[in-house]
Amino acid sequence: MKGLVVKNTGSWYTVRTDDGQLIECKIKGNFRLRGIRSTNPVAVGDHVSVDDARFITEIDDRRNYIIRKSINLSKQSHIIAANVDQALLVVTISKPQTSTTFIDRFLASAEAYRVPVILIFNKSDVLDEDERRLQQMMVDLYETVGYECRQVSAATGDGVAELQPLLQGKITLLSGNSGVGKSTLINRLVPGVNLRTAEVSDAHNTGMHTTTFSEMIPIPSSSAPGYLIDTPGIKGFGTFDMEPEELTSYFREIFHYSKDCRFSNCTHTHEPGCAVLKALDEHYIAQSRYQSYLSMLDDKDESKYREAY
Numbered sequence: 001m002k003g004l005v006v007k008n009t010g011s012w013y014t015v016r017t018d019d020g021q022l023i024e025c026k027i028k029g030n031f032r033l034r035g036i037r038s039t040n041p042v043a044v045g046d047h048v049s050v051d052d053a054r055f056i057t058e059i060d061d062r063r064n065y066i067i068r069k070s071i072n073l074s075k076q077s078h079i080i081a082a083n084v085d086q087a088l089l090v091v092t093i094s095k096p097q098t099s100t101t102f103i104d105r106f107l108a109s110a111e112a113y114r115v116p117v118i119l120i121f122n123k124s125d126v127l128d129e130d131e132r133r134l135q136q137m138m139v140d141l142y143e144t145v146g147y148e149c150r151q152v153s154a155a156t157g158d159g160v161a162e163l164q165p166l167l168q169g170k171i172t173l174l175s176g177n178s179g180v181g182k183s184t185l186i187n188r189l190v191p192g193v194n195l196r197t198a199e200v201s202d203a204h205n206t207g208m209h210t211t212t213f214s215e216m217i218p219i220p221s222s223s224a225p226g227y228l229i230d231t232p233g234i235k236g237f238g239t240f241d242m243e244p245e246e247l248t249s250y251f252r253e254i255f256h257y258s259k260d261c262r263f264s265n266c267t268h269t270h271e272p273g274c275a276v277l278k279a280l281d282e283h284y285i286a287q288s289r290y291q292s293y294l295s296m297l298d299d300k301d302e303s304k305y306r307e308a309y
Helices: 100-112 129-145 161-167 182-189 244-250 252-258 275-281 287-300 302-306
Strands: 002-008 013-017 022-025 047-050 056-059 065-069 077-082 086-092 117-122 148-151 171-175 214-219 226-230
Touching (some): 077 171, 086 100, 100 117, 100 244, 171 182, 182 226
Parallel strands (some): 117 148
Antiparallel strands (some): 002 013, 002 214, 214 226
16 A cells, blocks of 8 residues: 655654555665665655555655765765655754754755755744844845745744745645754644643753654645644754765855856865855855855765764
8 A cells, every 4th residue: 555654753654544544664674775875764755655564665756855964874864854845944043053054054955855945043032132133144144045034933923823824735844953942833833733842951052852753744724735744853964975066056156156167167165266266255155154065065074974063
């Protein structure tokens, strides 16, 4: 029978079959995806075939997925979700602070697999004046690059209702660092789901994992049904299977200026006649974005995957 993977707890997969049943399935020990070395060969959002013994026997071709380097197994990947229409990346200016490097790595990975991303700046209600200015500067930066940004407070509900139309009829991945308020946001967006939430650690200003598995949550709608994919908070985002010569095209503004470089194989690090370096000097490219590009160029040093970006 055929079905959709709607929950992954690590060893068990909940599959919604084409006739509407929810069944618990496993995979055989030697199940591997062709061409991808992954810690989780089956991901939420996958369309699969299941045999009578409730083993997943086959995965349909994916139209896209979000993938990252496995932190503890540097030669393997972790597939966050498959077959998504868009991603909401929840970020925070403080408590905890989301680094621009993390944001840029997520955006570049999404560009690689053609997944549109909307940046959700959460916890706007707890920002002081300087933090509000910083948030607006980041919003201006990413909107200039071409990404839609929303400023919300999941705690108070401010700005959350305006997100609802973005979700109708779509499969949306919700991702971000631990502690940025993903569960609180889902509780606002899907009344009655009642996900567990936790306070950010005062000692380390970091989030504590409250979501321990990935799950597709139906979004009630009178029109087209939609789903939110809730995922555990992620600390680092090591990029997987990206060649240095491809990276330019995953940074929109760098790609724009790279067309005017003197050399077609320009790495935008030292070459004469590099239009990207010229644009950087003239402040048409943000220093933070360029530093993220350089850090990803350096990803061939596999010891870096154990770091938190």
